[in-house]
Ligand SMILES: *[C@@H]1O[C@H](CO)[C@@H](O)[C@H](O)[C@H]1NC(C)=O
């Protein structure tokens with residue numbers, strides 16, 4: 001089949017090539033004179049095509065096709081799995097960089113830059129978190145283990161709204177976990193809470209280190 005097509009093509013090619021110079025040559029002459037190199041050029045390609053055509057009906061090639069179909073299927077599955085993985089990755093990315101996991105939550109501990117409570121709150125928000133809210137003994141213990149001793153850090157707990165009613169800034173709810181140092185809270189005009197192993201009320205304008213927390217604070 002292919003051989004016939006190429007034969008016709010080369011015949012046509014030869015007559016085009018020679019038609020202008022030779023006036024009365026028959027088709028066979030044309031092919032042998034001018035079409036020769038056409039055949040020489042195309043014959044190996046022709047052989048290649050027919051080789052593959054003949055082995056196309058071969059059982060081992062059918063196996064190859066079956067394998068190909070399976071590979072396509074596997075490839076589709078891989079793409080689907082990659083999509084699942086990348087969506088998992090992007091949910092992990094909700095934890096801003098610089099936050100480290102401590103216990104079951106993610107924190108950023110500011111160890112150098114002292115800020116008043118409001119500036120610290122803003123910095124945490126810009127980083128994608130909030131000032132830290134400690135909700136349990138387990139969280140307090142885990143966090144304290146990472147903090148330098150005798151150092152103060154702002155938390156998100158405050159009674160700025162109503163003196164004595166301590167709320168968590170990030171949840172907006174009344175704080176359920178308070179671990180005051182003895183004698184605290186000690187001053188009704190101190191409305192922000194800091195952590196120094198235990199909790200203290202302090203003047204919100206005081207320059208203090210701070211801890212930010214990221215993740216679902218209201219869980
Ligand atoms: C079928 O193909 C295999 C590998 O391509 C080859 O070794 C074998 O000789 C072929 N058999 C026939 C009947 O063409």
Ligand SMILES: *[C@@H]1O[C@H](CO)[C@@H](O)[C@H](O)[C@H]1NC(C)=O
Nearest residue numbers: 186187188189190202203204
């Ligand atoms: C309470 O805090 C305010 C503001 O920081 C301060 O002026 C005042 O002296 C404090 N009172 C006591 C009893 O420490």
